Amino acid sequence: MSEEVQVAIENNEEVAVELAETPAEEIVAEVAETIEAPAEVVEPEPEVEEEISYHAVEKEGTVTAFWEMQGRKHLRTIDPRSSEGKQILALFETAA
Secondary structure (H helix, E strand, O other), X not given: OOHHHHHHHHOOOOOHHXXXXXXXXXXXXXXXXHOOOOOOOOOOOOOOXXXXXXXXXXXXXXXXXXXXXXXXXXXXXXXXXXXXXXXXXXXXXXXX
């Protein structure tokens, strides 16, 4: 801003005529200088894939199925009589 415009503003005088004489490029440059750029761009963290876990489904004391879960999402049901089901059942029995 020119000194004349600043003085006019400080004295509460009209400055419309003086501002109209100022080239638009100068006004844009002055405004651009006062606008601050964002300090930091925050990128979202990638989602961490949750571990797969197995849950035994029991009925009357007998394991009837295994649920393969990822977090709270049910991936599949495994029959305890299958070879994979027998392997998982062996792990449950060892841990108990």
